[in-house]
Amino acid sequence: xxxxxxxxxxxxxxxxxxxxxxxxxxxxxxxxxxxxxxxxxxxxxxxxxxxxxxxxxxxxxxxxxxxxxxxxxxxxxxxxxxxxxxxxxxxxxxxxxxxxxxxxxxxxxxxxxxxxxxxxxxxxxxxxxxxxxxxxxxxxxxxxxxxxxxxxxxxxxxxxxxxxxxxxxxxxxxxxxxxxxxxxxxxxxxxxxxxxxxxxxxxxxxxxxxxxxxxxxxxxxxxxxxxxxxxxxxxxxxxx
Amino acid sequence: xxxxxxxxxxxxxxxxxxxxxxxxxxxxxxxxxxxxxxxxxxxxxxxxxxxxxxxxxxxxxxxxxxxxxxxxxxxxxxxxxxxxxxxxxxxxxxxxxxxxxxxxxxxxxxxxxxxxxxxxxxxxxxxxxxxxxxxxxxxxxxxxxxxxxxxxxxxxxxxxxxxxxxxxxxxxxxxxxxxxxxxxxxxxxxxxxxxxxxxxxxxxxxxxxxxxxxxxxxxxxxxxxxxxxxxxxxxxxxxx
Numbered sequence: 001x002x003x004x005x006x007x008x009x010x011x012x013x014x015x016x017x018x019x020x021x022x023x024x025x026x027x028x029x030x031x032x033x034x035x036x037x038x039x040x041x042x043x044x045x046x047x048x049x050x051x052x053x054x055x056x057x058x059x060x061x062x063x064x065x066x067x068x069x070x071x072x073x074x075x076x077x078x079x080x081x082x083x084x085x086x087x088x089x090x091x092x093x094x095x096x097x098x099x100x101x102x103x104x105x106x107x108x109x110x111x112x113x114x115x116x117x118x119x120x121x122x123x124x125x126x127x128x129x130x131x132x133x134x135x136x137x138x139x140x141x142x143x144x145x146x147x148x149x150x151x152x153x154x155x156x157x158x159x160x161x162x163x164x165x166x167x168x169x170x171x172x173x174x175x176x177x178x179x180x181x182x183x184x185x186x187x188x189x190x191x192x193x194x195x196x197x198x199x200x201x202x203x204x205x206x207x208x209x210x211x212x213x214x215x216x217x218x219x220x221x222x223x224x225x226x227x228x229x230x231x232x233x234x235x236x237x238x239x240x
Numbered sequence: 241x242x243x244x245x246x247x248x249x250x251x252x253x254x255x256x257x258x259x260x261x262x263x264x265x266x267x268x269x270x271x272x273x274x275x276x277x278x279x280x281x282x283x284x285x286x287x288x289x290x291x292x293x294x295x296x297x298x299x300x301x302x303x304x305x306x307x308x309x310x311x312x313x314x315x316x317x318x319x320x321x322x323x324x325x326x327x328x329x330x331x332x333x334x335x336x337x338x339x340x341x342x343x344x345x346x347x348x349x350x351x352x353x354x355x356x357x358x359x360x361x362x363x364x365x366x367x368x369x370x371x372x373x374x375x376x377x378x379x380x381x382x383x384x385x386x387x388x389x390x391x392x393x394x395x396x397x398x399x400x401x402x403x404x405x406x407x408x409x410x411x412x413x414x415x416x417x418x419x420x421x422x423x424x425x426x427x428x429x430x431x432x433x434x435x436x437x438x439x440x441x442x443x444x445x446x447x448x449x450x451x452x453x454x455x456x457x458x459x460x461x462x463x464x465x466x467x468x469x470x471x472x473x474x475x476x477x478x479x480x
Contacts, residue, residue, distance in 0.1 A: 028431075031271040031301065035404070038299035045300075054304070059278035060285075061271065062304040064294070113432075134432060151436045163432030164275070168405065172438050185441035185451045190458070191268075192353075192374060192403030194442030195435035196391045198412050201425035202434030211425045218430070 015043035015178060017077040018102065020095065020118075021065050022049065024085020027057035028164055029112040033079055033171035039187045040179055048072050050094065058083045069098045077174065078106040081167070082114030082133065084222055090121035090229050100124065110159045110174050112167035117226060119158075120145065121233050129155045133163030134204050135219045142230040144239035165202075168193065255283035255418060257317040258342065260335065260358075261305050262289065264325020267297035268404055269352040273319055273411035279427045280419055288312050290335065298323045309338045317414065318346040321407070322354030322373065324462055330361035330469050340364065350399045350414050352407035357466060359398075360385065361473050369395045373403030374444050375459045382470040384479035405442075408433065 049065030116132035120143030161170030176184035234240035289305030356372035360383030401410030416424035474480035
């Protein structure tokens with residue numbers, strides 16, 4: 001493909017994509033969208049941590065911030081993953097302030113899984129349609145959001161992916177919005193993303209009852225902590 | 241769920257899962273299956289590198305080996321990811337020897353994407369049904385394998401996932417084989433793995449022709465190098 005008859009003004013601007021990374025992140029909330037975004041033409045993807053020290057994901061994978069929060073210049077895409085570690089960050093003024101500042105100017109604010117609760121704690125969900133991990137969906141209204149029962153919810157320049165692996169679907173939607181559907185499809189083909197889950201157990205309404213009961217029980221303690229924190233913060237925000 | 245009436249002999253043995261990690265790995269070939277395997281009960285997942293120095297994935301994500309190759313004890317599951325960096329490792333006697341030794345005893349040998357070509361270079365594909373990334377599928381017969389047109393191919397204790405994101409589907413199959421379908425379904429639900437790709441472009445036979453042509457062209461140089469290396473090594477193995 002030749003770009004020789006394009007003037008510079010016709011070329012898309014370079015995309016600066018930045019993700020928050022933290023101890024207890026669920027790694028694929030980050031690495032799923034990374035696989036999509038890092039393949040975008042003329043773009044950069046950087047991970048920002050509270051410090052530049054390596055962090056461990058909720059299951060132990062080590063991830064490296066590229067820089068600390070202060071080093072982030074303006075971002076076109078703000079990527080906020082979730083995971084058990086986000087519960088503590090809902091009370092972290094530095095992180096919430098960073099999210100708020102970058103969300104104000106970004107062309108796209110993209111949360112995956114319980115990353116949406118961080119946007120909520122930053123006061124960014126008021127009046128928005130949103131989603132998050134299925135087990136945390138009931139917490140969204142505590143931050144003034146309206147739940148939409150979709151895997152990926154688009155509300156203006158905010159894009160919310162559901163739990164964990166929904167980040168891949170969400171990132172492809174964001175890629176298509178920013179760079180067109182042909183580039184997004186090229187990325188999808190290169191990633192051979194034609195999924196064939198071996199079971200129909202990926203959502204609460206299709207999983208066998210015993211499977212749903214077991215996972216609900218496993219997630220109950222962290223969901224309770226998230227709810228307590230969300231109620232307290234929602235009260236401060238005036239959204240509960 | 242109570243295990244109190246189980247004798248120790250009835251409990252499944254702890255699972256030792258080990259992955260090869262290297263410069264130029266495609267990170268989601270590793271991190272997709274990690275997300276599944278790291279959720280298995282009573283199991284450990286460790287990444288082994290030629291050294292313990294951090295490596296960079298093909299798009300720049302930093303990954304940390306937990307230990308070097310020599311530190312790996314016996315493995316129940318050997319996980320071999322792919323990515324552009326595997327081409328060089330097809331000539332690496334240390335890595336191929338490590339794969340061969342662990343593959344001999346593992347209950348499951350699991351390759352993702354062009355990780356299958358590493359198994360091929362180690363002489364492990366002779367007479368096997370296999371798959372790999374769609375762009376490299378024509379190279380499998382050079383190692384004596386028979387191509388099966390499926391996203392995940394199971395041949396005895398060998399499991400081959402196709403390109404990149406196929407590793408998630410493959411890992412769920414492996415999880416079900418090793419720990420039963422109910423545990424695999426619990427993992428699938430916790431990961432909310434009910435994918436909804438925004439386009440039907442994830443495979444060569446469903447992608448628009450222009451998309452397929454562009455990705456083929458982009459992959460042509462690395463595919464040519466892989467083919468040259470595979471022909472040379474296949475000749476030594478007597479499989480071409």
